[in-house]
Amino acid sequence: MITYSFLQHYWFFLVSLLGGILAFLLFVQGGQTLLFSLAKKEDERRLLVNVLGKKWEFTFTTLVTFGGAFFASFPLFYSTSFGGAYWVWVLILLCFILQAVSYEFQNKPGHFFSTNTYRIFLFINGLLATFLIGAAIATFFTGSEFSVNKQNITEIGGQLSPVISQWENPLHGLEALFNVRNWLLGFAVFFLARTLAVLFFKNRLDNAAIESRLHNALLMNALPFLVFFLAFVIWTLFAQGFAVEPVTKEVFMEPMKYLNNLIQVPVLLLLFLVGVVLVLFGIIKSFLKDKWRKGIWFAGIGTIITVTTLLLVAGYNNTAYYPSTYDLQSSLTIFNSSSSFFTLKVMSIVSLLIPFVVVYIFFAWRSLEKTTTSIEEFKEKDSYGY
Amino acid sequence: MELLDVSLVDWSRAQFAMTAMYHWLFVPLTLGLGVLQAIMETIYVKTGKEEWKKAAKFWMTVFGINFAIGVATGIILEFQFGTNWSNYSWFVGDIFGAPLAIEGVLAFFMEATFISIMYFGWNKVSKGWHLAATWLTIAGATISALWILVANAWMQLPLGMEFNPATVRNEMIDFWSVLGSPVAINKFFHAVTSGWVLAALFVVGVSSWYLLKKREIEFAKRSIKVAAIFGLISTLLLVYTGDGSSYQVAQQQPMKLAAMEGLYKGQNGAPLIAIGFLNPAKQKYNDGVEPVVAAIKIPKMLSFLGYRDFNAFVPGIADLIDGGYTTTKDTAVAIPFAEKKSRGIAAINALKQYKVAEKAKDSTAMATQKAALDKNFPYFGYGYLNQPEEAIPNVPMVFYSFHLMVLLGFFFIALFIVLLIVSNKQKLEKNKWLLWISLWSIPLGYLAGQLGWIVAEVGRQPWAIQDVLPVQAAISSLQTSSVQITFFLFLVLFTALLIAEVGIMLKQIKKGPAHN
Numbered sequence: 001m002i003t004y005s006f007l008q009h010y011w012f013f014l015v016s017l018l019g020g021i022l023a024f025l026l027f028v029q030g031g032q033t034l035l036f037s038l039a040k041k042e043d044e045r046r047l048l049v050n051v052l053g054k055k056w057e058f059t060f061t062t063l064v065t066f067g068g069a070f071f072a073s074f075p076l077f078y079s080t081s082f083g084g085a086y087w088v089w090v091l092i093l094l095c096f097i098l099q100a101v102s103y104e105f106q107n108k109p110g111h112f113f114s115t116n117t118y119r120i121f122l123f124i125n126g127l128l129a130t131f132l133i134g135a136a137i138a139t140f141f142t143g144s145e146f147s148v149n150k151q152n153i154t155e156i157g158g159q160l161s162p163v164i165s166q167w168e169n170p171l172h173g174l175e176a177l178f179n180v181r182n183w184l185l186g187f188a189v190f191f192l193a194r195t196l197a198v199l200f201f202k203n204r205l206d207n208a209a210i211e212s213r214l215h216n217a218l219l220m221n222a223l224p225f226l227v228f229f230l231a232f233v234i235w236t237l238f239a240q241g242f243a244v245e246p247v248t249k250e251v252f253m254e255p256m257k258y259l260n261n262l263i264q265v266p267v268l269l270l271l272f273l274v275g276v277v278l279v280l281f282g283i284i285k286s287f288l289k290d291k292w293r294k295g296i297w298f299a300g301i302g303t304i305i306t307v308t309t310l311l312l313v314a315g316y317n318n319t320a321y322y323p324s325t326y327d328l329q330s331s332l333t334i335f336n337s338s339s340s341f342f343t344l345k346v347m348s349i350v351s352l353l354i355p356f357v358v359v360y361i362f363f364a365w366r367s368l369e370k371t372t373t374s375i376e377e378f379k380e381k382d383s384y385g386y
Numbered sequence: 387m388e389l390l391d392v393s394l395v396d397w398s399r400a401q402f403a404m405t406a407m408y409h410w411l412f413v414p415l416t417l418g419l420g421v422l423q424a425i426m427e428t429i430y431v432k433t434g435k436e437e438w439k440k441a442a443k444f445w446m447t448v449f450g451i452n453f454a455i456g457v458a459t460g461i462i463l464e465f466q467f468g469t470n471w472s473n474y475s476w477f478v479g480d481i482f483g484a485p486l487a488i489e490g491v492l493a494f495f496m497e498a499t500f501i502s503i504m505y506f507g508w509n510k511v512s513k514g515w516h517l518a519a520t521w522l523t524i525a526g527a528t529i530s531a532l533w534i535l536v537a538n539a540w541m542q543l544p545l546g547m548e549f550n551p552a553t554v555r556n557e558m559i560d561f562w563s564v565l566g567s568p569v570a571i572n573k574f575f576h577a578v579t580s581g582w583v584l585a586a587l588f589v590v591g592v593s594s595w596y597l598l599k600k601r602e603i604e605f606a607k608r609s610i611k612v613a614a615i616f617g618l619i620s621t622l623l624l625v626y627t628g629d630g631s632s633y634q635v636a637q638q639q640p641m642k643l644a645a646m647e648g649l650y651k652g653q654n655g656a657p658l659i660a661i662g663f664l665n666p667a668k669q670k671y672n673d674g675v676e677p678v679v680a681a682i683k684i685p686k687m688l689s690f691l692g693y694r695d696f697n698a699f700v701p702g703i704a705d706l707i708d709g710g711y712t713t714t715k716d717t718a719v720a721i722p723f724a725e726k727k728s729r730g731i732a733a734i735n736a737l738k739q740y741k742v743a744e745k746a747k748d749s750t751a752m753a754t755q756k757a758a759l760d761k762n763f764p765y766f767g768y769g770y771l772n773q774p775e776e777a778i779p780n781v782p783m784v785f786y787s788f789h790l791m792v793l794l795g796f797f798f799i800a801l802f803i804v805l806l807i808v809s810n811k812q813k814l815e816k817n818k819w820l821l822w823i824s825l826w827s828i829p830l831g832y833l834a835g836q837l838g839w840i841v842a843e844v845g846r847q848p849w850a851i852q853d854v855l856p857v858q859a860a861i862s863s864l865q866t867s868s869v870q871i872t873f874f875l876f877l878v879l880f881t882a883l884l885i886a887e888v889g890i891m892l893k894q895i896k897k898g899p900a901h902n
Contacts, residue, residue: 054506057457057498064461065490071468072487075479075555082465083472083862090469090872093462094879100458101883104450110893112886150554153473153859154738156731156769163473163863164554172868339480340550340557350488357495364499364519367511 007344008334011073018066020308024300025059030193032126053103053386076337080165085173099125134189138182140314143325145169168326184232191225199296206372242323251328261317272309278302397869398470408880412456418585419449420524444899472862481558489533496526539570543638551740576627586617587831594821618802636692642845645784649702656700658687707774723774730769733762770859779847791837
């Protein structure tokens with residue numbers, strides 16, 4: 001028997017999984033921040049742009065689908081966070097506009113801006129988008145200042161705002177930058193994206209000069225990633241969390257709530273550990289064995305599992321996944337912010353098609369990437385290059 | 387609670403409209419060019435003739451430039467529902483969000499996956515596999531259009547839902563009603579075929595330029611032939627679906643129809659204005675001033691288009707505000723604005739009392755208030771309006787947009803027919819006037835698309851959701867200055883990227899397929 005609660009959990013899992021896949025695919029953004037440091041010559045830079053350019057649309061599409069899925073399954077989050085933390089989301093969007101055109105336009109004649117300008121756009125996207133997405137996700141654990149009062153919509157005098165979700169800080173999201181823990185996850189995501197990008201390049205490139213620099217780049221990015229990530233995780237696990245009393249639905253602060261979630265839901269703990277081990281294995285083996293190219297698969301799958309689990313820890317086991325520090329009882333849970341049973345059921349049926357989508361993406365990628373990519377490839381007749 | 391800032395509503399609308407208009411500069415060309423390039427590649431695969439491959443690849447390059455910026459503006463539109471229309475996102479997110487999520491899963495990934503093969507797969511996959519990827523790319527784009535137009539159609543005709551006072555939102559109860567809405571089906575075909583027409587005009591215009599410059603002669607002739615046939619068929623389909631749109635508007639959004647025709651006083655056997663001018667002296671719906679100063683009218687045609695009956699009564703703006711009429715669709719006497727407003731207020735107050743009763747756990751009172759709410763819910767949105775004038779969209783904007791769009795549609799039919807005749811007689815190069823007209827028809831195609839969306843969206847005002855939620859109750863609670871800043875940020879960015887896009891396209895066209 002499919003219950004409403006099951007569907008709410010199922011959809012929070014799917015949204016978290018999309019979040020995990022997005023975190024993995026942010027290697028494209030990470031790679032964009034390496035364009036100037038990893039490549040020394042124009043040909044090398046074009047090579048990096050071209051290998052990343054075959055993937056940027058997947059990151060973009062995943063972000064759009066992540067937004068669409070969140071809208072459809074947890075509309076109160078969509079209305080509260082996007083309409084409230086306005087500046088953070090607008091900045092993220094601006095970064096992605098820059099990215100969308102930069103691959104296609106940068107080497108086309110008549111492109112108005114210089115090639116370098118488009119690469120700077122890519123760098124800005126890589127830097128800001130990863131950091132801001134990380135900081136925004138950190139607020140799932142640290143909280144934001146908003147209130148939700150559904151009765152506001154009955155204000156019809158034309159004097160008072162009828163808006164249900166009100167952001168209670170005039171900085172509209174930028175105040176998240178005053179919280180060190182948000183910075184930690186922001187930097188962790190930024191360096192994770194760069195680390196994954198190095199592993200991706202190691203897998204895809206056929207260029208001795210760039211490959212010789214990957215070893216050092218891996219160390220320089222993986223180390224800060226691990227420092228920031230561990231600092232965030234340890235701090236979060238031992239900090240107070242936003243718990244929900246199962247019967248009264250009252251939100252209250254519980255010491256070590258997120259650690260308790262891992263302990264009380266062992267499958268989450270197991271997944272989290274598996275994810276972290278896979279990421280570490282992918283990084284360490286790639287570092288130790290220069291010829292080994294498969295690190296991206298281990299670290300990538302590990303990233304998906306770890307991030308998915310982290311998001312589940314924020315929302316499962318009677319936890320408010322989008323907490324309000326202004327008014328605890330306005331905090332969003334998977335129960336009070338979700339779509340109706342009917343809508344979740346309809347979308348769950350549609351979600352059965354996801355495996356088919358995954359299969360054709362797999363076959364399409366495989367057909368394009370049987371071999372590694374060299375500079376010569378995109379100079380060939382009939383080839384399409386950025 | 388914050389005070390309501392009226393200018394915030396205007397700026398939020400301006401930002402969304404600006405983003406949507408930029409988005410619609412790129413999407414229709416993508417939708418149409420995608421089909422045309424797939425047809426050309428199909429001919430290449432069937433005949434093995436390299437020139438068709440060259441032609442397909444050239445249009446694919448133009449497609450790619452256009453596609454990238456369409457993607458960039460599209461993501462902003464999706465997220466603006468949340469950033470600027472927060473109340474809307476909660477109030478109808480249960481219905482509206484689903485098509486967006488399904489669009490992501492079913493359409494965007496298809497597009498993103500197969501476009502990679504379309505561009506990078508020429509030397510890596512078989513001919514057949516490549517052709518399939520080209521068709522699947524445009525299939526993804528078209529399926530994407532389907533879902534977003536389903537969502538938009540639902541804003542014009544909210545079906546398959548009921549209001550739940552416990553959650554204070556509308557909830558979906560019938561998915562097939564949402565997907566199969568007659569407005570959705572019509573809107574999908576109308577919008578997609580408008581993209582096909584634009585692409586046909588684009589290909590014809592660019593090819594005409596080559597002929598005027600006496601270069602790429604064979605390529606240009608081939609392209610004109612395919613595009614003119616495609617364009618003529620598409621424009622005829624566009625007229626057919628346009629007729630369907632008029633019928634749906636008459637049935638579901640009579641105020642929009644009245645604004646489209648500048649019809650203030652309804653009548654039986656209402657004529658359709660073919661060409662006309664509004665009277666600028668007309669200030670109020672009930673000031674007695676004649677609304678149209680000069681017009682060529684087709685007798686009884688509006689009645690026929692709207693109700694499939696030459697003598698049907700078509701209500702005007704004043705009738706819709708004052709009520710007291712009947713139509714062939716609804717034999718009940720229409721109620722005036724004042725009553726709609728009072729029933730809207732009754733619905734909102736019932737909701738307020740329902741929440742009070744819910745808090746007090748008074749189930750009897752909850753049931754009473756729910757009954758009052760259900761009874762008056764069809765007019766819920768009117769409770770937010772103060773004056774009758776607020777229920778009337780901007781008539782001149784809708785009127786002129788509609789008539790210009792229709793005129794352009796018929797001009798396109800004539801153009802494609804003439805092009806086909808001249809092309810068949812092998813006299814294209816000799817008729818330079820026709821080539822110049824074709825070239826200058828490209829911006830007209832863009833204009834027609836924009837005008838169509840102005841009719842659809844401005845004509846729906848003041849509603850975000852027809853009769854259920856006006857725009858002032860749909861917004862986010864933000865400082866107006868924030869939205870002003872982001873408006874100009876987006877405007878500058880989109881304009882800069884548009885300039886870059888046009889620059890690249892012109893260069894690609896100047897280079898031509900031979901050097902592509």
